[in-house]
Amino acid sequence: MKKLIIALLLSFMTSGAYAGSHSPCGPTEGSINILANEFNTYRIFMDEVKSCAGSEVDFSVTHSVDHNKLQVAALSANPSEFSAKLVTNGSITPLMNDGLLRPLDDLVAKYGVNLNDNQKITIDGKIYAVAFMANAQHLWYRESILNELGIAVPSTYEEVIAAAQKIKDSGKMANPYGGAFKSGWNLAQEFVNMYLGHGGEFFKSGSAQPNVNNENGVAALNVMKKLTEVSNPDFLTQDTNAVKEEWESGNLALMHVWNSGASSLLDDEGDQAVRADTRLAPSPSVGGGSMPATTLWWDGIAIATNTSDENAEASFRALVGAASSSELANSNADATVWLIKDYKGGNTAGPVVDAASRGASPYPSFPHMSLMHGALSTELVEFLQGNESAEKALADVEAAYIAKATEQGFL
Numbered sequence: 001m002k003k004l005i006i007a008l009l010l011s012f013m014t015s016g017a018y019a020g021s022h023s024p025c026g027p028t029e030g031s032i033n034i035l036a037n038e039f040n041t042y043r044i045f046m047d048e049v050k051s052c053a054g055s056e057v058d059f060s061v062t063h064s065v066d067h068n069k070l071q072v073a074a075l076s077a078n079p080s081e082f083s084a085k086l087v088t089n090g091s092i093t094p095l096m097n098d099g100l101l102r103p104l105d106d107l108v109a110k111y112g113v114n115l116n117d118n119q120k121i122t123i124d125g126k127i128y129a130v131a132f133m134a135n136a137q138h139l140w141y142r143e144s145i146l147n148e149l150g151i152a153v154p155s156t157y158e159e160v161i162a163a164a165q166k167i168k169d170s171g172k173m174a175n176p177y178g179g180a181f182k183s184g185w186n187l188a189q190e191f192v193n194m195y196l197g198h199g200g201e202f203f204k205s206g207s208a209q210p211n212v213n214n215e216n217g218v219a220a221l222n223v224m225k226k227l228t229e230v231s232n233p234d235f236l237t238q239d240t241n242a243v244k245e246e247w248e249s250g251n252l253a254l255m256h257v258w259n260s261g262a263s264s265l266l267d268d269e270g271d272q273a274v275r276a277d278t279r280l281a282p283s284p285s286v287g288g289g290s291m292p293a294t295t296l297w298w299d300g301i302a303i304a305t306n307t308s309d310e311n312a313e314a315s316f317r318a319l320v321g322a323a324s325s326s327e328l329a330n331s332n333a334d335a336t337v338w339l340i341k342d343y344k345g346g347n348t349a350g351p352v353v354d355a356a357s358r359g360a361s362p363y364p365s366f367p368h369m370s371l372m373h374g375a376l377s378t379e380l381v382e383f384l385q386g387n388e389s390a391e392k393a394l395a396d397v398e399a400a401y402i403a404k405a406t407e408q409g410f411l
Helices: 002-013 040-053 067-076 092-097 105-111 143-148 157-170 185-197 215-228 240-248 259-265 272-277 309-323 326-331 350-357 369-379 390-407
Strands: 031-036 058-063 084-088 120-123 126-135 137-142 177-179 254-258 278-281 295-303
Touching (some): 084 309, 105 126, 126 259, 126 350, 137 143, 157 215, 177 215, 177 240, 185 295, 240 254, 254 259, 259 278, 369 390
Antiparallel strands (some): 120 126, 137 254, 137 278
């Protein structure tokens, strides 16, 4: 998977054009109904999808931050509530586990002539998704504040914590650091980043047995706790969007959020003084390691098994038309790191490419990783609130995971 994502990132300079007689845009039959996450880059992408779909088919899209909670039930219905889903290397696994995504080889052969081969996400020899963007979380900082206090741009989390404490002690900001620590999926993702940054492995080699209650897990939690001590006291309610709002309000000097947030954080809305002072930096390492404490992601399109062939084809055509559009990519070059032919690379792509080149791990795509993520999302809160030890929290994670993994047949 790491090689795949690095290859995707290096595919910027390849080129191509539509060939053959099957242009994807302009389907005339079927209905298109898409479930997607809620953030600005996806809305940019969906505008292109809608344009490609044209006016002869019904088109709708549901953007929801709870898409991961909705997707399995929605796609399990027959017919499915949605004809298509925007997926990632994290959200695709529970859908694959339940057979809810259809192979795309025939549709790719017919309409995917302008795709890079590396966009075709192949599982067990069949294409199940088409990637259109890469993403990673990384550091953001306010240049003037660091300069005023003589703080070098942090390259480790230990330096991030020290910098945030110095800013707090100076009286310039009460809570200078921001991270997506909202209880649930976001909190679990912060642990995933930090645990991998410490060199942790989520499962014992060659098995689905959990492997987080150890020195790396305790170290990861302790770093997270120190970060929350220089964050908003309501950190357990703050997802990425809330952190971005704090940044735009001028309340933060350091944060670790998604690269795809650049399009909204660096636009012409909000406080322009903050915008002009915002800088992007690589994701820090932690615990004396050299690997950045972040994860590499791809985002892509997938088609529901339980939708009609007519709806599947119409949905794929509109989605792959957008995923093949170099005009979309280069008109919105800073919105994300597009994995589209002829994309020239924007001013904000550097931290994602840096993460790949420095050995950041892709988000683990084990079939049982969604169960681990779910256990982490519920069992770490007590530790961060100071109500239990790191060891107890991690033991609870493993117990919750084992119960689910046994129930679903992984153990």
